Amino acid sequence: MSRGYGTRPTMKDVAVEAGVGLKTVSRVVNGESGVASATAERVRAAIDRLGFRRNDSARLLRTGRTASIALLLEDIGDPFSSALSRAVEGVAAEHGCLLFTGSSAEDQRRERDLALAFCARRVDGLIVVPTGDDHRYLLPESAAGTPVVFLDRPAAAIEADAVLSDNAGGARTGVAHLIRHGHRRIGFIGDLARIHTSAERLRGYRRAMADAALPVDERWIDTGPTDAARVTAAVDRLTRGAAPVTALLTANNRITLAVLHHLPSDGPRPALVGFDDLELADLLTPGLTVVAQDPAALGAAAARTLFERLAGDTGAARRIEIPTRLIPRGSGEIGPRAG
Amino acid sequence: MSRGYGTRPTMKDVAVEAGVGLKTVSRVVNGESGVASATAERVRAAIDRLGFRRNDSARLLRTGRTASIALLLEDIGDPFSSALSRAVEGVAAEHGCLLFTGSSAEDQRRERDLALAFCARRVDGLIVVPTGDDHRYLLPESAAGTPVVFLDRPAAAIEADAVLSDNAGGARTGVAHLIRHGHRRIGFIGDLARIHTSAERLRGYRRAMADAALPVDERWIDTGPTDAARVTAAVDRLTRGAAPVTALLTANNRITLAVLHHLPSDGPRPALVGFDDLELADLLTPGLTVVAQDPAALGAAAARTLFERLAGDTGAARRIEIPTRLIPRGSGEIGPRAG
């Protein structure tokens, strides 16, 4: 006995239909004890006749929580983001929470608008892969009881929980690997210097060079936007310019992709270690050596932290670092060319 | 003047603080006209002092909509799903809607539980990449006014809007391409036969063979789960068995990946056309020829359809088919081996 399009029966309708009070319907719907079985049966019959389904949004308004969390990504469409989402979704599901997702598209304003829109919905908590350089706008929200955990990059201008990859350590390991294979002149192609992950990876590069007592020529370092044109120009300058390098560390997957598309498919190539793993990387010739992040661990740690905050943990802001892993596949084991 | 942790000020608090009525606060918050500027100023000052932010969930309860839609995917972590998400998110944002996402993990029960959980939240609409074989459970929801659009695969056992790739046409084009390159014995490695996309792609395969008046040996067709072990066994049987083929159509990206990992990297290989594009496919040796789907168009069309339903379109169920595109890159242009 479904009703007209767009009008859903309410508990009140069920109560009238069953000839009982509203509270009795609520008891039956929520499986509370203390309802005579005959009464409960009448209520259930009314529910079926009317096709009643409880409105959880209304229930949650009264309850004070929304049983939902939000994940604000850079771009849900990229593989790293979607791996984070999967991990966060898994933990949210364990806690009976539904998940909002949204993408900032690296736009500070959009990040802020989306984050505040989620807070206005009163999500129980928020996980943010931040792009902005000032997150003070979230302070009132977290003070009011909406915990915020930062993921992949730390918060700017506020103290907050953050779950990050060991960016410096990963880059250091990657560069040390190249040094071990005989390279002395190693180039670094990175993202914009203002981006935390990029800066950390550059720090790891410098650290590895210093560990090996190798000088760094600043012309070997190229940071900027990750569009193919700029990356391609960087490759040419670094490999064929005045101070040529014999190996490259590319500091994220977009840069690595652009470099791979630009390198000659035949003839000598610089050694290459990419930050971030890529599907099919093992099937390239040579295979692509990478410093792989662990997005599943990153996402899960962020979600766990969020739920611990929701459970009442009011300790100091935490910073969790997830290890990276060097995966040698060929491109990083090419030796320096003679000369 | 923020209040204690976990207690947010309400409009009522603001009204008291400003010494005005509740409705006046509502007017100011919503930018309605007809408030004396001095009064509005007092209200704004109170809002700032208290750190008031409107609770959108409460507002939406009164309004009757939730300004949110849900996207139920197979697995948010895979590239196809995440490309769909990006497209859906873009259209949702145009309509001021937030997006819930969830993954069924190919589990019928989880699909149902999640879909109904979203409906219980009263999302304005639902987009489902279905995995179940009976969607009658959604009938009461759509009858009550929650439109549902199916994406990538059609609904089972109910009439509903669906946005699909031209699976049969794509496979037909791929196989015709192999035939044009001289192949007569072509294998098909597909997903479980019960899955709509798999069945359609097989239909396209048969159609192309029939178009060219080529006989099909049923031993050339292998369908089943997409785990590497089964796919690997299929490759061996098809290429080295009693009725060997000279070319393969792999009917989705997981299968293609398993096949690529199994084929010898040197020595003769069967020609290969994969359904679904893969990142780096162009950098393999040989490049991977694919029948590419257009997830951006699929997701956008599904979201547009959903919003048209929300705008009042009550026409018959629609079925939208998005074209696929053959991208030759080398593996599909290998000729049949002598013999």
Add this chain to the structure above:
DNA sequence: CTGAAAGCGCTTACAG
């Protein structure tokens, strides 16, 4: 065992 009243935080419809 059962239900009427009040309330979650807003908006709607109406009256001054």
Add this chain to the structure above:
DNA sequence: CTGAAAGCGCTTACAG
């Protein structure tokens, strides 16, 4: 220009 009352669909706290 302003606000008191009723209501969105539930749950909570209480009384019978």
